[in-house]
Amino acid sequence: MAEGDKIVQELLLAGQQVQEIYATADWIAAHQPLLQEHSRVRLLEVMPEVLKQMSSLITPNRAMALLNMPASNAPLELKGKVSLALDAIQDPGNMGTIIRIADWFGIQQVICSPDCVDVYNPKTIQATMGSLARVHIAESDIHQLLTQTTVSSYAATLHGENIAGFAPIEEGVILIGNEGRGLRDEIIGISTYRITIPRMGGAESLNAAVATGIICGRMMIK
Missing domain, CATH: 3.40.1280.10 (SPOUT methyltransferase, trefoil knot domain)
Incomplete structure (x- = not known):
């Protein structure tokens, strides 16, 4: 789970495997162009009080995302970097x-x-x-x-x-x-x-x- 306006946007823009987004109506309205570009991602509108219950933060954000963990079995390459x-x-x-x-x-x-x-x-x-x-x-x-x-x-x-x-x-x-x-x-x-x-x-x-x-x-x- 990743939460926060900026973090959810960054994950989408970076092409991460976002499965679902849980967001308030105002966040959804403010990010329509981005969400349309990633229409394959399931979007669920939730009330702020529901998002607060889902959040692990004291002050919840307006959006959360559920992602697949990236594969970590790729061989490590140290040369040239x-x-x-x-x-x-x-x-x-x-x-x-x-x-x-x-x-x-x-x-x-x-x-x-x-x-x-x-x-x-x-x-x-x-x-x-x-x-x-x-x-x-x-x-x-x-x-x-x-x-x-x-x-x-x-x-x-x-x-x-x-x-x-x-x-x-x-x-x-x-x-x-x-x-x-x-x-x-x-x-x-x-x-x-x-x-x-x-x-x-x-x-x-x-x-x-x-x-x-x-x-x-x-x-x-x-």
Whole structure:
């Protein structure tokens, strides 16, 4: 389930396999051209109070969509692109924001370790703001994946090389760790580079999604 005016629109525009849309009369009236283009999708008009009962949010939106989960068995390809690999990200808000960051910087592939939070958690979907429609999500053992590729990897740690010293990359895997413990030692141990955002103040650490945004801003912008 995906809910929110913008998210439902983004999913339709991206050609996702939307099965049904549940929406209020005013939302339907405001989006007639888009709905006519996607007339194959079953549309159900519901009263606002019914949508509120269906919603997982405190403040419900005017539209929700039911989608097929995309197939996740496509082979992973690391060469010729930049990927994000997430090790045990647990917070759905962080996960959704990281997917949105990937979309912003043109990173089309996010790889999640099996113990990451479910990317189809309603809070995660909400936090992506529609970016889930454009970013391929895959699940994989990250340590095993890194042992099977010659593509360079960049492990975000507290004690690595200053990211300011790295040129923008066109190929590689950026590794982001768990909110509390960071990346597992075995993953850091086989990474090509250890990278760090220099600390200039007294904060102990950065939020995982914030760190991802800063790293991508440095490593992706030419």
